[in-house]
Amino acid sequence: MINEPKIVEIKEIIDETPTIKTFKFDWDMETLGKPNPGEFVMVWNFKNEKPMSIAQINDNELAISVKNIGEFTSQLHELKIGDKIGVRGSYGNGFNNTFEGKKILAIGGGVGMAPIHSIASDLLKKGNDVDVVAAAVTKDELLYGDLLEKLGANVHYCTDDGSFGFRGFATDCTINLLEDSTYDYAFVCGPEIMMKGIFDILEDAKIPAQYSLERYMKCALGVCGQCCVDSEGWRICVEGPVFENDKIYKITEFGKYRRDASGVKF
Incomplete structure (x- = not known):
């Protein structure tokens, strides 16, 4: 439509x-x-x-x-x-927001915290126990942590430069959390290189997850093919932007490259 x-x-x-x-x-x-x-x-x-x-x-x-x-x-x-x-x-295909009474991990990097806020706040209202990893390069760029805390989330801040919270990347913070906790499901959005690292960690921990991908889009209707990814030819605007871990396995370009408006890899 x-x-x-x-x-x-x-x-x-x-x-x-x-x-x-x-x-x-x-x-x-x-x-x-x-x-x-x-x-x-x-x-x-x-x-x-x-x-x-x-x-x-x-x-x-x-x-x-x-x-x-x-x-x-x-x-x-x-x-x-x-x-x-x-x-x-x-x-687009959004996150699965049907969970109730589950232990949820939501991980966002930079402005990727925007859709993470959307799903985490929804699941908190449905009685889920939600841990959030809010990651940014520095303290001033942290996003949505305070609002999620007010809703009852357990927010774990991490910054690349150590200016606030855990010093290091979202991957490092996630590894630390998994030493003491496990989760029924996870949601991830951020720079794709970050999501690739999180994907490997969650797969090792056998935690199912959904990942929100970003590609260059024009029509949003699945007609122009501009946002197709390699292997299955899925359109990010229709089959995505959210994919479960079993589909991420089939996207060979995940965490490696993407294409610009002319189709050139970068």
């Missing part, structure tokens, strides 16, 4: 970190549908369109958290409360 862009007004902007802002806007769940955690929307700034993970799903309100990494995101960061954007969606 194309879901033509709905013009929405930005009702709140939160400066999360020096590079990340969260934008909140109204969303008619009854008319437009309620997204599931892990799904994404296409955001239109009236010039270009890019996919954005859904960070928060509230009563008739959505939020996206945007890291300033290029021309499009820089333009979004210049917007003010009351400005308008186009939003279509939601799209």
